[in-house]
Amino acid sequence: MQGQDGTNVGKQKLQALRDNSNYFRMRLNEMGFLTLGRYDSPIMPVMLYLPTKIRAFSRECYKRGLATVVVGFPAVPLVMARARFCISAAHTREDLDLALDELEEVADILMLRYTRPALCG
DSSP states (O other): OTTEEEEEEHHHHHHHHHHHHHHHHHHHHTTTTBSSSSSSOOOEEEEEOOOOOOOHHHHHHTTTTTTEEOTTTSSSSSTEEEEEEETTOOOOOOHHHHHHHHHHHHHHHHHOOOOOOOOOO
8 A cells, every 4th residue: 555565556546445435425415315424435324314214225226236234223323324335446437327327216216315406507
């Protein structure tokens, strides 16, 4: 990671991880998902809120080939259910876009758009 092997592979992977994480988070937010955490973090909690949406979200993601972890009570407060995505430096932009397209469908089915970006103009 520090380049002691004479390459900058570690630095490139860190940059790819940061870029992938920020891109995925930005797109989720644009789609109306509410994400927790900060930009640059590859761990991305996405709020589901209602316990009844946990199983449905997991099932819909599974049907679409998306790996996700869902978290509910008692690990989080009763109405603070969430899903957690883990982004990697190995993901391509195509991988991320495919996952985001699938998540857009899941958001529509389960009504998960909790925020709307402000309209400009």
